[in-house]
Amino acid sequence: MQLQQAWLVFPVLYCPLRCKESPQRSSRISRSSGTEHKEIRSADYLQRVKSEKNLPKKTVSLESYQPSPSVQISPMPLAERLRRNIVPRRGFCSLAPGGDALISGNGVVSIEVMGDPYTERIPFRHENLFMPRRRPFEASKIADIFPQVRQMILDGKYHEAAKFAYNEWHKTPISRGMGGFGGGGSSMLLEFPGSESVMDYLRTVDFGGSPQYGMSSEELLSEQRSRPDYSPALMEKIFEMGRYWFILNSGKYPGIAAGINYTINLQTAGAVQGDLREGMEAYFKWMEEITPDCRNNAKNIYGFRGTSYPLFPDKGFGVNFYYTASSGFGIWPYWISAGGWCVRHFWDYYLVTGDVEFLRNRVVPAYKELAQFYEDFLTITDNDGNYIFVPSISPENIPRSTVPSGPVYVNATMDISVCREVLINLITACETLGVEGDNVIKWKTILAKLPPYLLEPDGTLKEWAWPDLDERYNHRHISQCYGAWPGDEIDPDRTPQLAKAAVMAARKQVPERLASHSHCQRTLVAARLKDRFMVDTQLRLMIEQGFVGTTLLCPHDPYAGFRIADAQGGINAIMMEMLAYSRPGVIEVIPALPPALEKGSINGMLTRTFAIINKLAWDMQKRTVDITITSLKKQDITLIVRYGIEDISAPSGITGKFRRGNADCELHLPEKRPVEINLELGDHKPLDWVAQVSQQAIY
Numbered sequence: 199m200q201l202q203q204a205w206l207v208f209p210v211l212y213c214p215l216r217c218k219e220s221p222q223r224s225s226r227i228s229r230s231s232g233t234e235h236k237e238i239r240s241a242d243y244l245q246r247v248k249s250e251k252n253l254p255k256k257t258v259s260l261e262s263y264q265p266s267p268s269v270q271i272s273p274m275p276l277a278e279r280l281r282r283n284i285v286p287r288r289g290f291c292s293l294a295p296g297g298d299a300l301i302s303g304n305g306v307v308s309i310e311v312m313g314d315p316y317t318e319r320i321p322f323r324h325e326n327l328f329m330p331r332r333r334p335f336e337a338s339k340i341a342d343i344f345p346q347v348r349q350m351i352l353d354g355k356y357h358e359a360a361k362f363a364y365n366e367w368h369k370t371p372i373s374r375g376m377g378g379f380g381g382g383g384s385s386m387l388l389e390f391p392g393s394e395s396v397m398d399y400l401r402t403v404d405f406g407g408s409p410q411y412g413m414s415s416e417e418l419l420s421e422q423r424s425r426p427d428y429s430p431a432l433m434e435k436i437f438e439m440g441r442y443w444f445i446l447n448s449g450k451y452p453g454i455a456a457g458i459n460y461t462i463n464l465q466t467a468g469a470v471q472g473d474l475r476e477g478m479e480a481y482f483k484w485m486e487e488i489t490p491d492c493r494n495n496a497k498n499i500y501g502f503r504g505t506s507y508p509l510f511p512d513k514g515f516g517v518n519f520y521y522t523a524s525s526g527f528g529i530w531p532y533w534i535s536a537g538g539w540c541v542r543h544f545w546d547y548y549l550v551t552g553d554v555e556f557l558r559n560r561v562v563p564a565y566k567e568l569a570q571f572y573e574d575f576l577t578i579t580d581n582d583g584n585y586i587f588v589p590s591i592s593p594e595n596i597p598r599s600t601v602p603s604g605p606v607y608v609n610a611t612m613d614i615s616v617c618r619e620v621l622i623n624l625i626t627a628c629e630t631l632g633v634e635g636d637n638v639i640k641w642k643t644i645l646a647k648l649p650p651y652l653l654e655p656d657g658t659l660k661e662w663a664w665p666d667l668d669e670r671y672n673h674r675h676i677s678q679c680y681g682a683w684p685g686d687e688i689d690p691d692r693t694p695q696l697a698k699a700a701v702m703a704a705r706k707q708v709p710e711r712l713a714s715h716s717h718c719q720r721t722l723v724a725a726r727l728k729d730r731f732m733v734d735t736q737l738r739l740m741i742e743q744g745f746v747g748t749t750l751l752c753p754h755d756p757y758a759g760f761r762i763a764d765a766q767g768g769i770n771a772i773m774m775e776m777l778a779y780s781r782p783g784v785i786e787v788i789p790a791l792p793p794a795l796e797k798g799s800i801n802g803m804l805t806r807t808f809a810i811i812n813k814l815a816w817d818m819q820k821r822t823v824d825i826t827i828t829s830l831k832k833q834d835i836t837l838i839v840r841y842g843i844e845d846i847s848a849p850s851g852i853t854g855k856f857r858r859g860n861a862d863c864e865l866h867l868p869e870k871r872p873v874e875i876n877l878e879l880g881d882h883k884p885l886d887w888v889a890q891v892s893q894q895a896i897y
Contacts, residue, residue, distance in 0.1 A: 305449030341501030401802035407431030448477030468771030488516025504571030718768030842880025
């Protein structure tokens with residue numbers, strides 16, 4: 199029998215970690231973690247228990263039952279990989295030929311390599327091949343029924359309203375254009391460059407994975423499922439793959455999978471903060487390209503001015519074509535929050551770059567058209583004079599009314615939160631630019647009349663701000679927490695009671711299915727609320743339970759071939775959010791760091807206060823944090839570390855007000871000059887704020 203060794207390597211085309219070489223360690227040191235594992239069970243005890251009667255038989259590998267092929271392929275042993283030094287320093291290797299696909303591309307063209315040495319096929323895809331070939335001209339013209347649908351919902355006839363609107367919608371049905379396939383064949387020459395070294399990556403993460411150099415992705419995943427902490431190398435490579443995936447899928451359009459919906463915002467979740475600006479420019483142009491369709495959506499479906507974004511945007515069109523007959527999912531043409539979520543990235547980009555022309559020419563126009571829609575939509579008020587959002591959809595969830603004739607599709611918390619965000623950001627932008635004075639007054643008046651958020655008797659944030667609606671926690675979305683993430687109006691310092699309510703809502707929600715976007719959203723909300731315990735639990739779940747494959751690609755559901763990459767961008771965003779949070783005037787470090795990640799560093803993150811974190815390094819055993827910040831303008835900011843700051847060292851003139859043991863200190867940052875700050879930490883915990891809120895409520 200012929201015996202061969204097989205190995206696959208994944209070339210480096212992305213911005214990965216900065217690996218550091220480690221000396222050869224002794225056999226007493228674990229290769230996977232770099233820490234010593236001493237046996238503390240006595241030899242007598244182990245010999246005795248292993249001699250007990252009726253123990254299970256010795257385990258047998260499944261491979262022994264497989265028929266022997268004519269050519270046997272065995273994985274290259276780790277020691278041999280290390281001896282040859284053949285595994286990419288900036289990439290990964292795989293032991294199983296013909297497994298999950300390896301991907302590469304340049305944004306416009308992408309390829310998949312299965313790695314089967316005998317039956318290899320390499321599909322090439324051009325992004326335009328998946329353009330809709332039958333374009334819907336515009337959304338169905340059903341604006342004349344909107345007042346009737348709204349009144350039916352207010353009268354508690356939501357099933358009837360859904361059926362009525364569905365029937366009217368389908369009198370002029372619009373089908374989504376199928377993507378184009380096929381085309382002529384082609385032959386091409388694949389040229390593989392020689393050995394190259396890529397140095398000086400600006401955006402990197404290091405969790406201490408260099409001692410695991412040479413381990414395959416299968417070995418890293420297998421080991422992760424049996425260790426009490428995180429595999430540092432696996433964490434680094436997942437982060438690297440997330441960036442790589444985004445880059446290679448960003449051409450004229452960002453990476454848009456088949457059947458994409460508004461969760462595109464998870465695939466792009468960390469792109470602004472991670473400085474993937476080329477791909478985000480594709481996103482911005484795409485959103486601007488579909489604006490005419492969004493205007494038609496508002497006009498045809500509602501009879502309103504402004505824009506209404508669809509549930510399913512696609513390459514080249516933003517026509518709102520989707521309507522399900524199930525009233526349990528909501529009356530989808532009347533979901534109004536997609537636009538604010540899509541435009542949120544525009545606002546974040548301004549906050550990290552300080553680009554005033556981008557603010558003037560791209561942010562304000564997009565927000566202004568959303569505001570025009572809200573001006574026409576918000577016309578009904580309650581007994582307190584607050585606007586009522588109706589119809590109002592909380593994505594794919596529906597409550598139960600305690601009043602038989604009461605409304606259901608009303609005052610979804612997410613709708614209120616997104617509307618607040620649109621108006622606040624628009625007002626802030628216009629006041630910064632000194633424009634739209636009369637409209638600013640009008641928008642402030644609307645803002646003052648938005649309804650308040652409601653809490654359950656136990657203090658949980660309600661998904662519907664309507665007293666007669668019961669919550670339904672058995673659901674994968676936590677849309678009521680939009681104000682914590684991706685929004686930024688709920689946090690422990692400015693809105694502590696509301697933040698505690700959001701923590702409770704995120705913890706109470708139980709996903710009724712295994713969609714990756716559910717876990718990503720909950721974890722990102724938890725990171726914003728400093729809930730490192732939920733971050734730890736959810737992050738481990740995604741890494742260990744099938745949301746990351748052997749080629750580090752992320753499916754929609756665990757162990758599934760249905761590849762919608764919510765977790766591909768979502769996990770990257772989680773890693774960055776747990777390491778740094780920012781808003782104008784504030785930078786917070788390690789706000790939701792899982793306890794097991796005791797040491798590491800990240801370079802090149804952008805912050806939402808016109809500043810760059812050149813490097814952030816932490817060592818929780820030594821209780822130290824070192825951070826280098828470059829501000830794009832001269833400004834004062836507040837630096838927050840919720841463990842408490844016992845001591846701080848920085849160049850002269852940088853530090854302002856500081857009291858030993860407090861979580862915050864003032865920094866005076868110069869323009870475009872890196873400033874290195876060294877911190878010694880206290881022993882507080884990031885989630886201690888919850889207990890303080892509870893004490894305030896008691897006393």
